[in-house]
Amino acid sequence: MHIAHTIAELREHLAAFERPAFVPTMGNLHEGHLALVKQARPLGDVTVASIFVNRLQFLPHEDFDTYPRTWDSDCEKLRTAGCDVLFAPDERALYPEPQTCKVHPDPALADILEGHFRPGFFVGVCTVVMKLFQCVQPRVAVFGKKDYQQLMVIRHMVRQFALPIEIVGSETFRAEDGLALSSRNGYLSETERAEAVQLSQALRAMAEAVQSGERDLAAIEARAMQALTQRGWQPDYLVLRRRSDLQAPSAGEPIVALAAARLGGTRLIDNLEIDVPTS
Ligand code: PAF
Numbered sequence: 691m692h693i694a695h696t697i698a699e700l701r702e703h704l705a706a707f708e709r710p711a712f713v714p715t716m717g718n719l720h721e722g723h724l725a726l727v728k729q730a731r732p733l734g735d736v737t738v739a740s741i742f743v744n745r746l747q748f749l750p751h752e753d754f755d756t757y758p759r760t761w762d763s764d765c766e767k768l769r770t771a772g773c774d775v776l777f778a779p780d781e782r783a784l785y786p787e788p789q790t791c792k793v794h795p796d797p798a799l800a801d802i803l804e805g806h807f808r809p810g811f812f813v814g815v816c817t818v819v820m821k822l823f824q825c826v827q828p829r830v831a832v833f834g835k836k837d838y839q840q841l842m843v844i845r846h847m848v849r850q851f852a853l854p855i856e857i858v859g860s861e862t863f864r865a866e867d868g869l870a871l872s873s874r875n876g877y878l879s880e881t882e883r884a885e886a887v888q889l890s891q892a893l894r895a896m897a898e899a900v901q902s903g904e905r906d907l908a909a910i911e912a913r914a915m916q917a918l919t920q921r922g923w924q925p926d927y928l929v930l931r932r933r934s935d936l937q938a939p940s941a942g943e944p945i946v947a948l949a950a951a952r953l954g955g956t957r958l959i960d961n962l963e964i965d966v967p968t969s
Contacts, residue, residue, distance in 0.1 A: 838946060
């Protein structure tokens with residue numbers, strides 16, 4: 691695996707390839723990331739991953755400083771997963787001057803849910819992803835569906851700027867008990883880790899209610915909020931939204947359940963696409 695720390699070095703190495711397949715990450719890699727790399731491999735003529743903890747997408751009180759940096763094991767895992775090129779710039783390499791030119795995604799999509807609870811988050815994500823895309827110039831990029839809204843915001847950005855990049859969404863990788871894998875799961879204590887599965891179970895309960903024909907979506911959401919709150923969680927949202935734009939759904943439209951909730955000091959997110967049988 692070739693490791694490039696600067697944009698120039700990366701571009702020089704990638705000049706020989708026509709169809710890079712790209713997986714951007716912030717490191718602290720787990721099986722979910724490696725599944726993205728494996729999915730990317732057959733999609734291009736070279737597989738590129740990046741590791742960059744992007745300060746722009748963290749709020750001042752969030753975990754930028756303590757976000758786990760696990761360089762040696764990340765490199766080992768990427769090698770094993772078959773990554774060809776790792777782009778790992780430091781802040782001076784990616785942001786040599788203050789990044790005052792930023793990408794502001796559509797507020798209708800980016801200022802709700804995650805964007806509401808983490809203002810500016812998607813500006814930070816879109817800005818770094820746009821910049822990483824300029825560096826790697828991929829023909830295809832793979833993102834996890836675990837960050838459902840992020841995937842939608844990026845798809846929208848790519849479409850609006852007519853970037854010649856196919857965006858592939860990869861299914862969420864779950865632990866045996868159903869917990870979606872996340873770099874932040876490492877913050878959980880043993881007791882919290884056992885409790886954490888309740889988030890995916892809350893989503894499943896919402897899905898079952900919809901699938902069993904219950905039509906009062908607000909009541910389903912309120913029940914899920916109450917169930918998690920009673921267990922000691924602090925939910926930001928547990929909602930049922932239209933898959934196409936994450937707005938409130940009308941009858942018969944494809945739905946996704948989305949959740950974000952804090953367990954102790956750790957904020958977890960998850961989602962579940964709900965298939966409603968057509969009658
Ligand atoms: O999903 C992530 O890990 C990050 O938001 C991303 C896409 C690598 C941008 O920093």
